[in-house]
Amino acid sequence: MSLAATTPHFKDNVHEALTDARLQRALPHARNFIATRAAAAARLPEFEALRDSARAIKDHTLAHLDLYLETYERKVTQSGGHVHWARDTGEALAVILDLCKARGAKSVAKGKSMVSEEIGLNAALEGAGIAAVETDLGEYIIQLRGEAPSHIIAPAIHVTRDDVEADFRRFHRELPADRDLTQPEQLLAEARAILRDKFLSADIGLTGANFLIAETGTSIIVTNEGNGDLAQTLPKVHVVLASLDKLVPTLNDAAQLLRVLARSATGQDLSVYTTLSTGPRRPGDPDGPEEYHVVLLDNGRSAMLGGQFADMLRCIRCGACMNHCPVYHAVGGHAYGWVYPGPMGAVLTPSLIGVEQGGQLPNASTFCGRCEAVCPMRIPLPNLMRHWREREFERHLTPAVVRGGIGFWAFFAKRPGLYRFATDLAMRALHLIGRSRGRFAWLPFAGGWTRYRDLAAPQGATFQARWRAKSGAVR
Amino acid sequence: MAESEAVKPPIRVGLFVTCLVDLLRPSVGFAAVKLLEDAGCKVIVPSQSCCGQPAFNSGDRPSTQAIARRTIDAFAGCDYVVAPSGSCAGMLAKHYPELFVDEPEMAIKATAFAAKCFELVSFLVDRLGVKRVSARYEGVAAYHDSCSGLRELGVRDQPRTLLAGVEGLRMVELAESDVCCGFGGTFAVKYGELSDAIVTRKSAKIDASGADTLIAGDLGCLLNMAGKMQREGRAVKARHVAEVLAGMGDDPAIGEPDAGAAS
């Protein structure tokens, strides 16, 4: 089954992440994307207009998703491929395992796919005695380490170069121990050499998809290493595993989305490799797989259509929201406790695994709005997180202390006369206690604040009391 | 602009003082009054409590709606509603209309109300055309862009423009000035450890800027940053932009003892 979520223990995860010195050394990498994205956006005068257009393309697709899904299936079939519909994780795994077993597959070469993480594919394959070979360098590194991705486009961003060197020396025992691995290129070359053998021997190649194109039945993936090409052209069978929100109507639409995708993600104009695949190899084609399968996963997405969280289905998984998120910067991706981290994960996780499990994430936000400001698809991430908080409140899932506190405060806030009277008394009293130091290092009921920082003492009477006294005197 | 032309002088500005200023630092409210009056406005202060953000961001929509209704009524007689806070002004100007999507009549009212709500400094500069204030402040200051003001209301250049005209004040660059300080209202308490990690970084950036004064337009963020810097023993003074612009920079800074009360 899919990855067990530690999201309910988010606060513990945060504590662990903040006290993990090794992780804290690696985390600043995520900030590097901020400047590259800003530069890429600045280089393209029509970038903001492209974002509008990208949003419109996805909104249109989602409004007519049934139509485009049917067209897509027809086109895939016409080109000689097969579409398998999977309602949930169980169905998706069953389809993939059946495909593997029927072909006696011993190993599957994988391109990077977050949906495969969502359904826990590697564990399922291994449970069936099939090796899952990650071909993306970052994915390969975390697979060696037995970890999950901590970022949707840079899965090993929580790992430093030194860690990778140590891991390679630990796992690649067949190589000379005294080899030089000080340069990132040397690490890449070593991984390439090892992976190439595995590509060649894999029975099945499995990739995700950035876009599925209804018009032609094509799937598109973008990578910077070209591993996607190899994973899908070398083995005899190519399986595309994608969720249904990846659909777009036409190649032209996909091209527009590609223009915002890489710029928003890494700040590149375009990823190094953009690979399109349509059906199996045709007679006369120089290469390509003999079979082409698409596993289309729903897993709760169709239920989001037309609802409060439908905007989230526009997401193209660029990662810009997490690259700009102060919470993500502080703790990294693993603390979020399930597959999708950062602001997009904070909205998507409760949609996919339930708000009882995922409810911590939309609460753990300052609503600084930087994610929304950079999201190429203009997804109102803070508003969507707030909607989750509303759902929790309606269903009485909000912690009793918070609910009680808000209720107490709201009682006064709704009654300005009483509020003015009570607050004025309270502030005068606090002022008398706090004025000699000007601030409190500790206050009852404010422990959550004063544990970490001082709290300024009030100046005395409230503004409203002073104002009324003053204007009363004038009149 | 059409709207401001329609308003006959003197412009009646309702000051939405914000609950934090009302309770903890009334001097910011008086600074706002001075700035508005100097710019020719007539300032009124209707009886008020809070904009409702704590309830709104805790998912308590019914309480938020009740508070919003009261606030909208309380300010009915004002040409404009101005708050010395981007966060509260953002709540009034951007989120009040969203609260009533299911109540057409109220939605119209809330939208009309939202259109007359502004953050103080951007109101002075963008609406009233203020280019310079007469104020003096001896110091080297860094400016932090509070999130809601910056991203919901486009408050960025306006405070810098006016601060540039303050005599004796030298402004320095604050690295990552547009990055959240980790306050986030109830977030600072509910996720104290996370909030602390974020504000610790902010505190280090402020220190690295070489400024002796931190200026921002939101008291919530200022309390957070000042509280952290004071806990860390840093000597940077934190002040609200309105206080500096109103020439009230000699009063005790945030979290400092009363003049004469120091032990």
Ligand code: SF4
């Ligand atoms: S929510 Fe927006 S910014 Fe975040 S990954 Fe999706 S498209 Fe990118």
